[in-house]
Amino acid sequence: MDGRSLSEVWTNVLGTQPDPPRWLVLTAAVVALVAVVPHPLWRISRNVVTIAHEGGHAAAAVLSGRRLTGIRLHSDTSGVTVSRGKPYGPGMVATGAAGYITPSLLGLLGAVLLTAGHITALLWLAVVGLAALLVMIRNVYGVASVLVTGGLVFVVSWFGTPTAQAGFAYAFTWFLLVGGARPVVELQRLRRRGQAPQSDADQLARLTGLHPLLWVALFAFVALTCLLLGARWLLG
Template identity: 60%
Template sequence: MSIDSVSDLWDTLLGAQPDPPGLLVLVTAVIALVVVSFRPLWRVARNAITIAHEGGHALVALLTGRKLRGIRLEFDTSGLTLSAGRPTGPGMMFTLLAGYIAPSLVGLGGAWLLGGNRITLLLWLAVVLLLLMLINIRNVFGAVSVLVTGAIVFGVSWYASAQVQAAFAYVGVWFLLIGGVRPVFELQKLRGRGRMPESDADQLAGITHVPAIFWVGVFLVVDLAALVVGAFMLAGQWLPAVSNTP
């Protein structure tokens, strides 16, 4: 690859794309909301939330000095991240805390990038993160799930037009922001039925001696805050575009 090619690639990666069409932000928000709300679609798309959830556990485990043992993603959209280290203390606490807030925080970061029209950069960062996660996947379905997701994101970033890239990126970010909230309600519903005695919230309760419902509340507050802030960021893209539409 020539120097000019590397320079062009770098400019493409870091450069800002054109402002989105007037109604793109609104339409993609509606699409994401439908996917999250319609159960058959949600059951498939929820794998992306699980990938972000387990990726959050894994990243925070490494940042807090724990040793990552591996990640499993299951067909029923559940997941498991194993790390070695002290079973109590701040490292374990933050690792457990990260899962249910990770999709929403990733979505918030994506909204910030979209606010600067860094659509290509957002897509390529997603590919890099998925490749890093793939290294630590320890089951076949998980590997296939991450590979397929990464291939779709890479294909859009490399071959699709700017308009398709923008629509894909906005749907993805809206989906993470909106979809990050639903699993918290699902968690509490399953806990109420006694079907998740070892949930992240219950494990946090065990090591902090603070009731599990408090941690469920923390998950929900963080996710809702990310949704509100992210929505304002994305709305900031929509309003000027609408006002400039002839």
């Protein structure tokens, strides 16, 4: 990492990159679908969605004035974010609601950046976000998950060719958009079977008095809206 390399990277982060060919954008979308749709691959790739999910809880907790104490990520792709503060009120509601919508919102943000040509900036924002999240992880599996994800993004952003960076950035964005929707479907399936009494939707229902299905519907609306808008921008 010499001074010239750092200067070049910084210039790329602040600048824009040319739009990739359409075949690359479509290939990235197919790669994302392959990572999300087949269950065996989803069991692995879902860890990335969990990182975004718990990161959303953590960010909402901090922004709402709560004290974030730690995040744990588990090998079954579940996670938990612990914060201190009032066990009720707007801050607690915002913290609880942020998890399921964050992956989709991050995917939409990625689509905005890519549409504007900020491919390198997207990759480095991901590295910075994962590094900030890492300091709050409180278990070994969680640390390993964030390190592997962040390390992969860093390697591509530092050593990858412009084509490799564009392909990875588009695939990552497609993955967040598509992968952000599947957990909402899984959530309602588990709730219908009575297997998720402590889900985010049920906790929010107890906090607000609104039926848990309304919260699931909100999660689904955000995920679908982000997917449709993001797809339109990426393909446009």
